[in-house]
Amino acid sequence: MSINWLRFVSPSLKKPPLFHLCHLPPLSSSSSAVVVAMSYDKELAAAKKAASLAARLCQKVQKALLQSDVQSKNDKSPVTVADYGSQALVSFVLQQEFPDNFSLVAEEDSKDLRKDGGQEIVERITKLVNDSLTSAGSYNVTLSTEDVLKAIDNGRSEGGSQGRHWVLDPIDGTKGFLRGDQYAIALALLDGGKVVLGVLACPNLPLTSLSDAGQHSPNNKVGCLFFAVVGGGTYMQPLDGSSAVKKLGVKAPPVRIDSQAKYGALSRGDGAIYLRLPHKGYREKIWDHAAGCIVVTEAGGVVTDAAGQPLDFSKGKYLDLDTGIIVTNQKLMPLLFNAVRKSIQEKASSL
Numbered sequence: 001m002s003i004n005w006l007r008f009v010s011p012s013l014k015k016p017p018l019f020h021l022c023h024l025p026p027l028s029s030s031s032s033a034v035v036v037a038m039s040y041d042k043e044l045a046a047a048k049k050a051a052s053l054a055a056r057l058c059q060k061v062q063k064a065l066l067q068s069d070v071q072s073k074n075d076k077s078p079v080t081v082a083d084y085g086s087q088a089l090v091s092f093v094l095q096q097e098f099p100d101n102f103s104l105v106a107e108e109d110s111k112d113l114r115k116d117g118g119q120e121i122v123e124r125i126t127k128l129v130n131d132s133l134t135s136a137g138s139y140n141v142t143l144s145t146e147d148v149l150k151a152i153d154n155g156r157s158e159g160g161s162q163g164r165h166w167v168l169d170p171i172d173g174t175k176g177f178l179r180g181d182q183y184a185i186a187l188a189l190l191d192g193g194k195v196v197l198g199v200l201a202c203p204n205l206p207l208t209s210l211s212d213a214g215q216h217s218p219n220n221k222v223g224c225l226f227f228a229v230v231g232g233g234t235y236m237q238p239l240d241g242s243s244a245v246k247k248l249g250v251k252a253p254p255v256r257i258d259s260q261a262k263y264g265a266l267s268r269g270d271g272a273i274y275l276r277l278p279h280k281g282y283r284e285k286i287w288d289h290a291a292g293c294i295v296v297t298e299a300g301g302v303v304t305d306a307a308g309q310p311l312d313f314s315k316g317k318y319l320d321l322d323t324g325i326i327v328t329n330q331k332l333m334p335l336l337f338n339a340v341r342k343s344i345q346e347k348a349s350s351l
C-alpha cells in the first residue's frame, strides 16, 4: 500500500495548513465490543443549537467583513467580531440550558474589548448576538453590552479531570475565516476529563466529499454539522437544518483546509491521514482538538500524540503532548506511527 506522504505546515494567513490525504479501502467494523452509550441527549441538542446559531452569525459576518471587525491578539493571531459573537452566543445558550451546572473553557476573553476604544466593537458584537437570537426566535431577550462581555468571560473555566466542562473554539481557523475559506465552530463536552460529546459546525465545507470532482460545481451545497456522542458513532447533517442525517465511517488527493473541518472531513472518509507537527515549544489547546477528536474516534478513527498515546483532555487548557498529533484510521496507525517516530528521530539526530 503506498502512502501519499504528508506534512503539516504552520498556519499562515495566505495558505491553509496542508491536510494531506491518501485513498484507502473502507474500514471493516469488526469490533464486537458492546458499548453502552450514556445519554447526553439534552447536551447534544443544546450543543447543536448553540453551534448552529453561532455558525449563522459567523456566516453573516464573513459575507460582509469590515476592516474594523478584525483585531490582533497579544500573540499576533487575529480575532474578529465573529469570534467574540460566536463565543458570547454559545456561552449564553449553554448557560440558559444548564443554569445549575455550567462550566466553559473557551478561547477568547473580554480583556481587549474592555480597553479604551473598545466600546464601538462591543456594540457591534452585541448587535450581532441580539440579531442572531431574534432571528432564531430564541429566548426572547435582548442582551446589553455588559451581558455580552460577561457571556464571553464565562468561558474562563480551567477545565480539568473532575465534573463536566464545555470546551469551545468559537471560530477555529480564524485565518481561514478571514480568507473566506474553511473554519469551524468547535464545541465539546468533557465529563471526568474525557471528551463525551463533540459538535463541529463547518459553514463552508461542501456536503459531499472534498475529493469528489464536483467540489466546485454550483450544486454542491456547503455547510456541514458533524456530531458525535461517546459510544454512539459520528453523524453529519446539513447545517441549514434540513434533514438527511448521515452516519459516517472513516475509510480513506492532498487538500489544504483550515480548522477542525479537517477532522470532520476525515470522519466521513474524505481522506485518511491528518498529521499535525507544530514547531517546538508550541502548546496545543484543548479547544483546538476536543470536538474534532471525538468526531473522528466515533467514526472509527484514531487520534494520538506522536508517542501513540491518546490525547489527555483532563489537564486544564493545554494538551500535554509528545511532539505532535496523528489522526488516521486503525489500519494505517501502526504504519504511520512508525514513520512519524522515524522522521522525528532523523530530525533530532541531524540537529
Ligand SMILES: Nc1ncnc2c1ncn2[C@@H]1O[C@H](COP(=O)(O)O)[C@@H](OP(=O)(O)O)[C@H]1O
Binding pocket: 010, 011, 017, 077, 107, 169, 171, 172, 173, 174, 175, 176, 257, 258, 259, 260, 278, 279, 282, 285, 288
Ligand atoms: N504555531 C502554531 N502551531 C500550531 N497551531 C497553531 C499555531 N498558532 C496557532 N495555532 C492554532 O491553530 C489553530 C488553527 O488550526 P489550523 O492551523 O488547523 O487551521 C488556531 O486556532 P484559532 O483559529 O481558533 O485561533 C490556533 O489555535
Ligand SMILES: [Mg+2]
Binding pocket: 169, 171, 172, 173, 287, 288
Ligand atoms: Mg482554534
Ligand SMILES: [Mg+2]
Binding pocket: 083, 107, 169, 170, 171, 172, 173, 174
Ligand atoms: Mg478560535
Ligand SMILES: [Mg+2]
Binding pocket: 077, 078, 107, 174
Ligand atoms: Mg484564535
